[in-house]
Amino acid sequence: MLRFAAILFAVTAPAALAAPPARAVKEDNALYSFSYTYPAAAGTIPGLRASLDADLATRLAKLQKDARTDAAEAKAGGFPYRKYDWTQSWLVVSNLPGWLSLSATYYSYTGGAHGMTWAGSMLWDRRAARARSPLDLFVSRVALAKAIRAPFCDELDRQRAKKRGHAVTRTAADDFDACIDPTAQTVILGSRGGQGFDRLGILVAPYSAGPYAEGTYEVTVPVTPAVLAAVKPAFRASFDVR
Numbered sequence: 001m002l003r004f005a006a007i008l009f010a011v012t013a014p015a016a017l018a019a020p021p022a023r024a025v026k027e028d029n030a031l032y033s034f035s036y037t038y039p040a041a042a043g044t045i046p047g048l049r050a051s052l053d054a055d056l057a058t059r060l061a062k063l064q065k066d067a068r069t070d071a072a073e074a075k076a077g078g079f080p081y082r083k084y085d086w087t088q089s090w091l092v093v094s095n096l097p098g099w100l101s102l103s104a105t106y107y108s109y110t111g112g113a114h115g116m117t118w119a120g121s122m123l124w125d126r127r128a129a130r131a132r133s134p135l136d137l138f139v140s141r142v143a144l145a146k147a148i149r150a151p152f153c154d155e156l157d158r159q160r161a162k163k164r165g166h167a168v169t170r171t172a173a174d175d176f177d178a179c180i181d182p183t184a185q186t187v188i189l190g191s192r193g194g195q196g197f198d199r200l201g202i203l204v205a206p207y208s209a210g211p212y213a214e215g216t217y218e219v220t221v222p223v224t225p226a227v228l229a230a231v232k233p234a235f236r237a238s239f240d241v242r
Contacts, residue, residue: 025056032067032083034060038090041100048100048124051131052090059086070111085109093121093201094191098238100124101134103188103203117216119186119203134187137238141183143230151221152202153179156209163214176210182219184208190220196240198223 024037036056043049067084074081086108093101102122109115123132138144156179157168171177186203204217221227223239231239 023053023056025060027060030083031071032063033085033087034063035087035089036060037088039092039102041092041095042090042102042124045100045124045126047129048131056088059088066110082109082111084111085115090122093188094194094197096191096195096197096238098126099189099197100126101189101191101197103186103201114212116206118205119188119216121186121188121203123189134189135183137189137232137235138230139232140230141181144187144227145181145183147224147226147230148182148200148202148221149179152182152219155219155221156180156204156217159217159219160210160214163210180204180209191240193240193242196238198240198242200227 022038022040022043025034026036027034036059038052042052063084063086070084071081087106089105090102091105093103095101100123102124104120104122105117106120107115107117121134123134123137124130125132135141135144153170157170160168160177168177170179172179182202185205185208188201188203189197190199190201191197192199200221200223202217202219202221204219206212206215209217222242225241228236228239228241
């Protein structure tokens, strides 16, 4: 499973809130296993809570339908049914005065050779009372990629070398050795200082930077003047250069 947010960033929060309990829905039966969780920080925001509850209901209904269909086909065909699985967990990356930054980990298994793990992210804009993608805060993917590509790829290669036991020779001829586009991965925004976003996390899914056996990669880069220049003017006050 992926381990995001709490590892990449120190979670910061404003003054204590009267938060409702975090939600955790789990079902486990012969057809499927289902788990969907989100933190109390998300439950304090009615619009966000409603959106996550709707997503939960949609995910569970789809899993139930797909599992029942596959189980019926397996029985009719006389072959074993492999139990389905859906796990989705939202975590707080940073809880700032104007923003709640969340990351999500997903795991899905639908009867194949192995399940698949990947990541997601979301920002809740408290002032606008709406959800945004972290990339919405930047003038373009190209501008952000240009600002973070060098430190991202250097750190990715360092982590690749550690997993593989040898140095990586960067080449465009092999996807597993190439310097991949960081903005094609999951971008999350974090804060160590607690006032503005001062760190970016790049969450790399299996197969994106190496074979499945290498699992995921988690790369953190600081907000630099170059990164700040790639932020839309309307959102620059929400960032801190460190």
